[in-house]
Amino acid sequence: MHLAYHLETTRRDFARHVDFLKACLVEHVPIFFMLNPEDYQPAFGSGTTFDQVLGTLERQVAEVRGQGLEVEDLILFPGAGIPNTIASDPDQQARFHQLCRWCGQHQIKRMGLFPRVENREEATPKWLEDIVAGARFMADTAAEDSISLGLHVNMIAGCRLDRVEDVEDFYARVDRPNWGLMFCFGCLALAGLDLPAMVHKWGERIVLVDLRDVRGTWKNCAEEAQFGTGRIDLAGGLRALREIGYQGILRPEHFPRLDAVSSPEERKLFTQPNDPDPVSVAWTLAYTRGLLSAL
8 A cells, every 4th residue: 555645737836746745755646637628728728738738747747756756546637527428528538548548658557536426316317327338438448558447436425326235236337347446435434334344345446545534424514534533443444455455545635724833835835725734734644654554
């Protein structure tokens, strides 16, 4: 298992961020990447082409590896809904095919992605047909370059995929060996599930892991918690991952602010909207590394 922290393709001072993560003893840097022009053109300019965005990604991967860290994972973001729409969108299909070829040439092994999941009472048979068809297309295309895909399943109460049997039925419909899970500690805990048990139940499907600590449930006062202060048995979940032989990344996310105050220089690193405080990031990464060392 490899401690990881993500950076976005839109970061302008990418090298400084990589240097910060290296100081935090991160091993892997997954990159959040934008597939569609409605996402990347507002960030890079209205005339930006997909080839230009791939060029930016190539420079960033080289920067990470040049500083002695590794990149083996992309996470498609914002991208909510790509699996829902890609089966009927030839332009999106062409970009995804180009991205997979690029990943195969640059030793990118895994991709994470986010679905758009309807509320249970609003989910139509067509919604399920579309997302299953999209998942099959993406899995088949990625398989040509030996890439595994991990879908982030929130299991928010009331959504079409809020029960274990619904998630398993969806995966049975997709039926592709490289179509797996982005296993989120926080989302599954908020759904009231036993994390170590779910690791063992879904172990063969786990492609990527998001680490969080939380309080409450989806139905009752759900909130983020600093690692070690919430309701999740982080050590138990990590131990279960080790028991099933998981070898991928562990990506801490959602950082409640600590009482410690970052310096002005540190705050220059994280200036984008919704950025976490750098002290909180560093503390959480150190806490996670300590857990891994103690297993």
